[in-house]
Amino acid sequence: MLRILTILLAFSVCTAGSVTAQDTQNLGPVTNLPIPRFVSMKASEANIRRGPGLTHRIDWVFQHRNMPLRITAEFSNWRRVEDIDGVGGWVHYSLLSGSRTxxxxxxxxxxxxxxxxxxxxxxxxxxxxxxxxxxxxxxxxxxxxxxxxxxxxxxxxxxxxxxxxxx
The missing domain is CATH 2.30.30.40 (SH3 Domains)
Structure with missing residues (x-):
């Protein structure tokens, strides 16, 4: 069963990101960037999968451009993300932006x-x-x-x- 998650938010804008000193202790194996770190959704819709790959089941569809997300893991071109409610899964990196919201x-x-x-x-x-x-x-x-x-x-x-x- 596919669950659609739509978050209605009042404002929508974006900007560049930064890194804290503590975050540099845990670096992602793919990007060498801090884990966890915050990003935003570049796309207006993103399939959130159970695992890192197109063969994995879609659990959620995030439907809001510029929504902030926390990256918690990396694998190849995939990032495990979660939203403000802790809902998440794996998304292709091309749907994400380093802009901070x-x-x-x-x-x-x-x-x-x-x-x-x-x-x-x-x-x-x-x-x-x-x-x-x-x-x-x-x-x-x-x-x-x-x-x-x-x-x-x-x-x-x-x-x-x-x-x-x-x-």
């Missing part, structure tokens, strides 16, 4: 003018929205969505490692 976890999250809880609010962003990841400090990340930019606490978004710093 995040999903907003709480509803109506305040985007701040700087990395401080007392900073002026630039906008509010809906829970489930996809935003472009711009930079991250130890506890805050700067994101961009629907023409607005601002800082949000790192623990309120999914698609970035808690120890990740981006400039």
């Amino acid at each position: 995040v999903i907003v976890k709480p509803d109506l999250l305040s985007m701040r003018a700087n990395a401080s809880e007392g900073a002026r609010e630039n906008a509010r962003i809906e829970g489930g929205a996809i935003a472009r990841l711009m930079e991250c400090a130890p506890d805050w990340c700067r994101i961009s969505a629907d023409g607005y930019r601002g800082w949000v606490p790192k623990d309120t978004i999914w698609g970035v490692a808690q120890d990740e710093i981006r400039e």
Whole structure:
């Protein structure tokens, strides 16, 4: 039985990625890039398979371009990925992008003018929205969505490692 997974998200944008010092300890055997690491979906639809190859059964179809995913393994041209809910499987690498996006976890999250809880609010962003990841400090990340930019606490978004710093 094929299950179709459609995630409706309010915003959709992308940007380039980065690597944390801790991630460099576990490198993928194919790409020599950190495992785990975050990427985004390049395609608007991707078959998620039980194993790394076209002969393996399709368990899911992810249907949202720019959705952030975590790569947890590599084999040849295949990457094992998971979404915010831990759902996943194997996908061909050509359907993925190194551009970085995040999903907003709480509803109506305040985007701040700087990395401080007392900073002026630039906008509010809906829970489930996809935003472009711009930079991250130890506890805050700067994101961009629907023409607005601002800082949000790192623990309120999914698609970035808690120890990740981006400039």
